[in-house]
């Protein structure tokens with residue numbers, strides 16, 4: 533079965549002879565309409581039309597993970613998704629993670645652990661970690677490594693990134709326990 537984190541990209545360049553089509557999207561909780569030629573990749577729409585530059589263009593082939601966004605909560609590679617496939621889905625980019633003016637605990641943990649050199653991979657590392665920790669609140673070391681194995685970091689910041697994900701998991705668990713306690 534194909535790994536959904538690594539979709540095989542079709543030609544990412546839309547056919548310029550095809551007229552743009554209107555697409556209604558929900559991005560970071562906001563409804564937007566964009567005009568894009570059929571086949572345009574979601575990454576281009578996010579960056580060029582919506583000025584959401586969290587997702588990065590790395591390989592453009594679904595291989596590096598730097599363009600990762602959440603689609604209905606799943607970490608997917610926006611360079612490999614045609615924008616039409618995102619219609620009717622909930623799209624979250626790095627810019628949409630913060631709530632109430634506060635960064636997501638995964639973002640805070642990456643900052644606290646200095647988990648960056650050039651930072652190019654960080655969007656993908658953070659978005660993938662958010663999805664990973666939502667599915668596995670108490671991940672084993674093997675689950676963290678396996679969850680992030682498709683995201684490439686050319687700077688070799690892996691040790692700090694792994695530490696940040698472990699710290700974020702622990703913060704999220706504490707927050708959950710605290711709110712459970714508040715509810716009781």
Ligand code: FES
Pocket residue numbers: 588589590591592593594595596597598599600609610611612
């Ligand atoms: S730019 Fe999308 S996976 Fe590399």
Ligand code: FES
Pocket residue numbers: 647648649650651652653654684685686687688689
């Ligand atoms: S920090 Fe540079 S690619 Fe990861």
